[in-house]
Amino acid sequence: MTAVRIDGKAIAAELREKIAKEAETLIGETGVVPGIAVVIVGEDPASKVYVASKGKAAKECHFHSVEHALSADIGEAELLDLITKLNEDDAIHGILVQLPLPDHIDEAKVLDLIRPDKDVDGFHPINVGLLTSGARDKAMVPCTPAGTLILAKRAIGNLSGKDAVVIGRSNIVGKPMAALLLAESCTVTIAHSRTQNLEDIVRGADILVAAVGRPQMVKGDWIKEGAVVLDVGMNRIPAPERGEGKTRLVGDVDYDSAAERAGYITPVPGGIGPMTIALLMANTLTAARRKAGLDDLDYAELLG
Known part of the structure; x- marks a missing residue:
């Protein structure tokens, strides 16, 4: 099988357009x-x-x-x-x-x-506590995990009951990503570079989020047939084929081999990165709406 490429750049552009319309309404x-x-x-x-x-x-x-x-x-x-x-x-x-x-x-x-309430990165301890305690509606959610979740839901819809593996335990991506997936009723495993039998753990994942910061660490034969692969990695490696001293961006997943087994996969670049900026705009709009006494918007629903 060949995976469906999740076009984060296009989805992010669509989301920014929706946010612009909602901002116009708020201003008006x-x-x-x-x-x-x-x-x-x-x-x-x-x-x-x-x-x-x-x-x-x-x-x-x-x-x-x-x-x-x-x-x-x-x-x-x-x-x-x-x-x-x-x-x-x-x-x-x-x-x-x-x-x-x-x-x-x-x-x-x-x-x-x-x-x-102005922490649109979602890094303040109060926002971290609200998210992990299940009060997401009161928190500011970190942009990269929030954008990653939207792409996963855009790919397969309801995530309830899925086995999810997050490779990476950072406060910026890994931990909040796990909290978001738990809130979607996934069964979540947090792994990292020192996890024993990492390949076997990844092979059980219906949803894989790779955020470990190691270029092309996750190989295609680690991927479960039909899995959703969300690559948060952004690594620059030598690209001599482009000329002396040139480099190129790759993710934490070996895209070509993983795409032969996955059902859906994000590219690097053009996957999670554009969603991070779109969700920063979404968080800013949320903060403004809250200041105006209005309810939060569901950005996944806005995208349909």
């Missing part, structure tokens, strides 16, 4: 313009490209968007002061601090200062 009915502030410290090229993509998406969605580009040698106190000001700014509904931060800044201290 309440006067509330969703606002997002992105803070970037230093000159990391990949981070700057990512921040630019977020700014472009915010503009498409009719959001008020501001960017604070700070020097890499900024003091921790000065950065914390900026976060405090953004917390108090009524025009800003979402605050995102681009990671990683320089070594002299306490990352946890910065993220914990962001007000939970």
Whole structure:
């Protein structure tokens, strides 16, 4: 069999279009313009490209968007002061601090200062606690896991009763992904690079989420026939066929061999990545709607 390619780029574009329409409605009915502030410290090229993509998406969605580009040698106190000001700014509904931060800044201290209702990354301990305790409707859910879940539901619909394996135990992807799948009534196993008999565990998965950060670690013969494979990995490897010093992006799954066994699979690039930015816009709209006293939207339902 040949897997159906899950086109995250197209689905993300569709979702951003829906969010833009909902934002227009919110602005027209309440006067509330969703606002997002992105803070970037230093000159990391990949981070700057990512921040630019977020700014472009915010503009498409009719959001008020501001960017604070700070020097890499900024003091921790000065950065914390900026976060405090953004917390108090009524025009800003979402605050995102681009990671990683320089070594002299306490990352946890910065993220914990962001007000939970403006924490559109979903990293604040209060949002983590709400998600893992089953109160997802009150939490801000991390963007990458939320987008991954939407792609899984878009592929096969109801996930109830499915065996799901998440490779990766990070606070950013692995743990919240497991919580989301549990909430969908999946039976969930969290594995990682040190899991014994990892191949055998993966072979039992109806749904596989690979978020371990090792290029092409998951081989095709690990995949259960017909499984949904969701590759969160984003790894740059040498590509001499493109010329000296050239590289290319690959996921944590060996796409070509896995696609011969899976039922559905996300590519890298063009799979989970675009959904992460779309869900950042969704979280910002959610924050604005909550501030206006409105109910949350079901973004999976918006996509149909």
